[in-house]
Amino acid sequence: MSWTEIVIEVARNQAEALSDALMEAGALSVSVEDADEGTDAEQPLFGEPGMEPTESAWERSRVVALTDVDSDHAAIVSAAALACGLPAPAFELRPVGEQDWVRLTQSQFTPMQIGKNIWVVPSWHDTPDPGALILELDPGLAFGTGSHPTTRLCMEWLETHITENPAHPITSVLDYGCGSGILAMVAKKLGVPKVIGVDIDPQAIESASFNSIRNQCEIAYALPDEFAKNSAQFDIVVANILSGPLQEMSGMLCGRIAKGGSLILSGILATQAHEVIAAYAPFITLSVWRQQEDWVALSGKLN
Structure with a gap:
């Protein structure tokens, strides 16, 4: 089975709401990454049980939503943006091939x-x-x-x-x-x-x-x-x-x-x-x- 990732870059204060909305709109899972990862602007977040960061987001956050390959991706993004009061954002799609996730x-x-x-x-x-x-x-x-x-x-x-x-x-x-x-x-x-x-x-x-x-x-x-x-x-x-x-x-x-x-x-x-x-x-x-x-x-x- 194959999947497709929807990738959207948003500001820190939009990442959590958009993530929740994407799940409600049909995403299988959602993660938030540092859009500046690998650059001088990367911002590490540290946490341990009981002391986790209050916000798992960055100044420039990358929201990645996993979806079925045949999903209506534009509709998912539009519905999520509408639900959290944002204009429909630009997004890109990334294919995710079938893998043995356990072995990986x-x-x-x-x-x-x-x-x-x-x-x-x-x-x-x-x-x-x-x-x-x-x-x-x-x-x-x-x-x-x-x-x-x-x-x-x-x-x-x-x-x-x-x-x-x-x-x-x-x-x-x-x-x-x-x-x-x-x-x-x-x-x-x-x-x-x-x-x-x-x-x-x-x-x-x-x-x-x-x-x-x-x-x-x-x-x-x-x-x-x-x-x-x-x-x-x-x-x-x-x-x-x-x-x-x-x-x-x-x-x-x-x-x-x-x-x-x-x-x-x-x-x-x-x-x-x-x-x-x-x-x-x-x-x-x-x-x-x-x-x-x-x-x-x-x-x-x-x-």
Whole structure:
């Protein structure tokens, strides 16, 4: 089966309304792209669960509507424009040939090596090194597949520090903002007996639980209200969220660190590091452990 895309360039304040109207007029799906993508005027939008951009549009937005190849495309555009009070815009049509979308999607995700001995492997790939720490993890709805620098930084820190002193093994880890559960699973596979993951998103808890079962990791997951009933402290607390929420949670997170335990934070741009360090200064001394691209990981030990 073949399809046709309707491509319309509009201003930022028209993109959302036109997208909705195109769906109502018969489009199968609609996406919004940066019309300046690939140029000096390109504007990246960043977001994570709970902190998504309020508007997924750009100063010059490209609205792309997928339709059946035999649709009346001019009628769809006219009806959509009328519905949102716009003059009928110019548009172009792009053919979309039949493809094996499953194979196309899977081809974009290959095994990734992180740190010295960690591999994140999609379920449709063979394990590249059976002796490595293997995480079978498919792209999904919850944030965290190891591709983002903040996730990689936390994974590398855990790999380095959990096994650094065999005479004093790490016995507990808290992954706050667990997303897919990837950091919790790294800790468990590195031999930590007690690992707990917490997230504000019930869908993330469901995804993390599924991933942990698949990877044969016994990990407890909870929503924040449920977790708050538990006063446990941990040898390591890791939180890969964003700068703003991390600053707001400084007292709570530090209260979860056992005496002599460590805190590792990421989701922080290098330009935000001083703000986060200052927010945690009353509780713990943090410093930049490592930087990847524009992102840093901060860490410190509670005396």
